Amino acid sequence: MREVGHFIGGKQVPGKSGRTTEFFQPMTGEVIGRVALASRDELRQAVENAKAAQPAWAATNPQRRARVMMKFLELIAKETDSLAELLAREHGKTIPDAKGDIQRGVEVVEFACGIPHLLKGEFTEGAGPGIDMYSIRQPLGVVAGITPFNFPAMIPMWKFAPAIACGNAFILKPSERDPGVPMRLAEIMIEAGLPAGILNVVNGDKEAVDAILDDPDIKAVGFVGSSPIAQYVYSRATANGKRAHCFGGAKNHMIIMPDADLDQAADALIGAGYGSAGERCMAVSVAVPVGKATADALMDKLIPRVENLKVGPSTDPSADFGPLVTKAHMEKVRSYVDLGVQEGAKLVVDGRDFKMQGYENGFYMGGCLFDEVRPDMRIYKEEIFGPVLSVVRAKNYDEALRLPSEHEYGNGVAIYTRDGDAARDFASKVNVGMVGVNVPIPVPLAYYTFGGWKASGFGDLNQHGPDAVRFYTKTKTVTSRWPSGIKEGAEFSIPTMR
Numbered sequence: 119m120r121e122v123g124h125f126i127g128g129k130q131v132p133g134k135s136g137r138t139t140e141f142f143q144p145m146t147g148e149v150i151g152r153v154a155l156a157s158r159d160e161l162r163q164a165v166e167n168a169k170a171a172q173p174a175w176a177a178t179n180p181q182r183r184a185r186v187m188m189k190f191l192e193l194i195a196k197e198t199d200s201l202a203e204l205l206a207r208e209h210g211k212t213i214p215d216a217k218g219d220i221q222r223g224v225e226v227v228e229f230a231c232g233i234p235h236l237l238k239g240e241f242t243e244g245a246g247p248g249i250d251m252y253s254i255r256q257p258l259g260v261v262a263g264i265t266p267f268n269f270p271a272m273i274p275m276w277k278f279a280p281a282i283a284c285g286n287a288f289i290l291k292p293s294e295r296d297p298g299v300p301m302r303l304a305e306i307m308i309e310a311g312l313p314a315g316i317l318n319v320v321n322g323d324k325e326a327v328d329a330i331l332d333d334p335d336i337k338a339v340g341f342v343g344s345s346p347i348a349q350y351v352y353s354r355a356t357a358n359g360k361r362a363h364c365f366g367g368a369k370n371h372m373i374i375m376p377d378a379d380l381d382q383a384a385d386a387l388i389g390a391g392y393g394s395a396g397e398r399c400m401a402v403s404v405a406v407p408v409g410k411a412t413a414d415a416l417m418d419k420l421i422p423r424v425e426n427l428k429v430g431p432s433t434d435p436s437a438d439f440g441p442l443v444t445k446a447h448m449e450k451v452r453s454y455v456d457l458g459v460q461e462g463a464k465l466v467v468d469g470r471d472f473k474m475q476g477y478e479n480g481f482y483m484g485g486c487l488f489d490e491v492r493p494d495m496r497i498y499k500e501e502i503f504g505p506v507l508s509v510v511r512a513k514n515y516d517e518a519l520r521l522p523s524e525h526e527y528g529n530g531v532a533i534y535t536r537d538g539d540a541a542r543d544f545a546s547k548v549n550v551g552m553v554g555v556n557v558p559i560p561v562p563l564a565y566y567t568f569g570g571w572k573a574s575g576f577g578d579l580n581q582h583g584p585d586a587v588r589f590y591t592k593t594k595t596v597t598s599r600w601p602s603g604i605k606e607g608a609e610f611s612i613p614t615m616r
């Protein structure tokens with residue numbers, strides 16, 4: 119049984135609050151450890167460490183800060199295999215998928231290596247007589263990130279790498295369901311040369327989160343998780359004067375036009391709908407074939423593919439997906455499938471009773487496929503976050519465009535078509551933040567920004583890419599007159615550049 123504490127001041131420290139929670143190995147259902155739940159005092163201790171270390175780090179030139187990121191990349195490359203195994207055991211996703219989780223985080227660290235260039239400000243020579251004007255970006259101080267269970271490597275790296283590269287100190291509050299990888303990432307940063315106190319990991323639940331939201335020394339909070347908590351964190355952080363961006367849940371649609379290559383579309387739906395057991399904020403959970411003929415032909419291709427999905431333990435390299443993260447989550451997903459049946463949707467593949475031989479206590483479910491789902495059903499409106507795909511049949515393109523546009527969530531969406539006009543019209547008009555054209559999971563690369571619209575994102579700036587640099591810095595604008603040829607006498611009217 120592993121005991122996981124916190125990572126404060128450059129080292130692991132045991133929890134002192136007396137509160138802990140168990141975490142599991144989903145593929146066997148066993149409890150594999152206990153993670154400490156921080157008190158307000160423990161959070162405060164991390165903030166004190168961060169606050170003391172931050173000024174010297176901010177004064178370290180950006181090329182040296184970038185070199186720490188580069189060294190981190192070198193070190194993490196050497197232990198990707200062991201890190202992926204740890205991640206798969208705690209989360210439940212397969213090892214190849216766990217490697218992808220690490221890699222998508224690593225790509226943001228690579229982006230952060232460009233910080234000397236990214237932090238460059240603007241300069242105008244001769245903005246007025248003897249006057250130069252320039253802008254500089256300065257770090258905020260101590261900032262925090264609160265992250266979900268489903269990407270325990272990628273999302274912590276999305277948060278801390280740009281923040282630290284900008285010269286901030288960081289408090290990470292990862293998910294209590296899979297705490298091992300974030301703790302190891304913090305250690306690797308120290309091994310890469312990051313000064314103690316610049317990256318701290320405080321494990322915990324609502325108490326630790328509330329302590330972050332109320333702490334006057336934490337200047338910005340980035341959150342990723344479910345929408346109700348995202349909205350709560352955004353409201354409380356901003357009410358306390360902090361900068362915040364909070365990313366929430368999703369219901370991602372994929373539109374299949376009559377001219378689409380249906381084999382390609384069906385394969386894309388299978389990968390994007392059931393990969394990682396559907397526990398991805400960019401998972402496709404709604405397929406929208408346009409027209410009856412498209413819908414019927416698509417169902418003929420989908421049903422055998424869903425029936426033949428290979429569910430397996432996380433360590434089985436041939437498995438398509440592994441178990442769900444906890445028993446409670448598995449039961450919630452199953453109850454949504456029960457609800458869909460009650461609501462009158464047609465359950466054409468039922469994976470509720472799947473049992474994994476030899477792993478009877480693991481949190482497994484087979485793939486489920488619903489046809490004839492209607493927009494008024496709760497299984498359409500709400501995020502299920504499991505291996506369940508709903509097919510909503512649209513009569514025409516306009517109806518297909520309306521469905522994701524009018525849905526409460528607005529994270530990702532995709533269209534499958536061979537018609538450039540339709541694709542272009544869709545990408546322009548759909549009311550969703552990230553769009554794929556013949557790409558089922560349009561997660562932008564590290565040098566673009568990631569963020570959903572509507573109930574999928576609260577706040578003004580996205581994650582990673584140029585927005586991360588804007589989020590983790592404040593802009594100062596300097597107007598200087600040099601040499602100081604100041605006219606005699608006071609000027610009482612506002613200076614202008616006539």
Ligand code: NAD
Pocket residue numbers: 264265266267268269291292293294322323324327328342343344345347348365366367368398399501503529570574
């Ligand atoms: P969650 O909302 O339960 O937890 C997220 C974080 O909030 C965790 O660190 C958790 O400890 C904390 N938390 C939980 N309850 C809290 C409370 N009452 N008060 C304060 N803090 C609380 O989410 P999860 O189950 O870990 O992750 C899955 C969710 O995350 C899904 O909804 C998924 O769509 C979403 N997600 C969104 C994105 C995105 O970029 N939009 C990315 C990944 C996951």
